[in-house]
Amino acid sequence: MSRLRLALLGCGGIGARHLTAAARLPETFEIVGCCGRDPDRTAAFAAVHGGAAYTNFDGLLDAARPDVLIVATPPYARTGEAECAAARGVHLLIEKPIALDLDTAQRMITAVDAAGVKAANGFMYRFGDAVGRWRDMAAAGETGPVGLFAGSYHCNALHARWWRVRERSGGQILEQVIHLIDLVRVFMGEPDSVYARAANLFHGATPDYDVEDVSAVVFGWDDGRLATLNASNAAIPGQWLKAWQVVAERGTGRFEDWNTAILTRTAPEVVEERVAGTTDPFVAQLADLAEAIRADRAPRIPLAEGAATLRLALAARAAADARREIRLDHAV
Template sequence: MKPLKTAILGCGGFAKRHAQVLQQLPTEVQLVACCDRNAWKAQELSAQYSAGQAQVFTDHTRMLEATDLDILIVCLPPYGHTDEVEQAAQRGIHLLIEKPIALSRDKAWQMVEASEKAGIKTQVGFMYRFGEALEYLRTLDSGPVGLFSARYFCNALHAPWWRDKEKSGGQLVEQVIHMFDLMRYLMGEPVTVYAKQANLFHQQTPGYSVEDVSATIATFPNGGLGVVYASNGAIPGQWIKDFKLVAQNLTAAFGDTNQARFFFTAQPGVPTQTIESSRDLYLAQLQDLIQAIRSGGPTRTPLREGAKSLELVLAARQSAESGAEVRLA
């Protein structure tokens, strides 16, 4: 079976991570094109990860017209999305797209409609869904989940576009959406969301308009609660993304989705189980997409899931801006 011809659109830092994964699957995928508005970035990616064999483009339309692709990996910043999803869908090209998939609900569902109408396979970059400890959790009879709590702590200025709320959507939309996606994955669809956000630590930083502290509470149909709190003013050099879950028969503490300790609270003596894995989550999500393409089955995180998680964080931002609880459709 021939390798799936793959291109990367947007050749920044995340593109390199995806290119590294492509190199691990030489019989499954082949990097044939790199596209970035800055030609030197595309050239550098091609040179480093395909020995210069991948064609270089600065316009995605030209790339899609000139190459016969099977997969397009989209690593654009949130504000950079235009019609790349729709164009790929029209050509029957499958997609792996980084989160958030858009900055507006309308744009996100436009992407979903185009991809589902074309029947292509899509995978959104919520790679934490592929953690080994998380997969183990989903095999357990935990009973109804009553509480999910997660934090996302970092301390960095990031890129200039990231600090601009109009371009990134804010920390919740661009980063913490990972934790909201996990909450949805484990608890289902929330019915309301209430949030508070503030910029406390970067008021004197030029161009910094995103929040650096936030707290969000989501409610669920069964009465369960989800709590997500985040900051970009925590420990420099550390990225803390942990969470806890309390269910009827189980309490679980996750250092990340590969590492967790489970307490079986409904059993005598409260036995425990520890999962410690080093699974490459980026590799797992690409393998899942490849399997879906080869078999015709579903992916774990299609564009529809990306749109739903985006809707949730946009609702949280709306709540913080209005000061009122937001009811979700």
């Protein structure tokens, strides 16, 4: 079977991560092009990761003729490229968040549905071995329902210039904590309300930095279940500390990351299982998209899932702005 021609839009750090993953699937993908705004930087990027360098998106589509396009531009910079590629029959992997507002997200979904292409959203935590093992246990009825999810995301970096501006990144809740919000949906389903607080406590004197650097979010269900998330961008420099715990009726999970966890069944007897997986979730999500294309099925995380998680992240940010609890409408 011929390889899928793969192109990248957005030659930054996360784009490099995706193409490094694609290089680990040489029988599945052929990297044919990279598109960025700066000619020199794009050429240097392509020299490392493969494919031809382009600074014009239409030129990329015309000359490279990709089967699959990875959209790894910052969310503010997505101005119809995904929709254009879909209309030309190109399958998509779009980095999270899919957009900064639900209207834009819905336009992408509508374009993909109209074109009949496969499109995935990059919530790669779902592909981790520890996450998958818990989901298998839950599906087998071993854990019972989850009553509490407690997650945290802590770092300390200035990141890219666009990241520090809420209008461009959406802030830490939309850009980073959204991964944990997605896991809340995976482990517990759709909540009924959200309350949040957020502040910029430590970067007030940093030029062009107006996003939150501390936040706390509480999702609630009318039946009493809870999910709590806390985050900061003032923790240990050079470290991205992400962890979460789930407490279920008959099981508890302590996750160090997507691959590593201690999963304990607490009834009818206590049985502890340690998961130390090695799956690269970036590789796994690309492999899933390729399989979806060839088997003519939906990818594991279609754009509608990305939009549903975005809806919760936007609601959390709105609750923080309003400093009050917000009821959630489950329609995307």
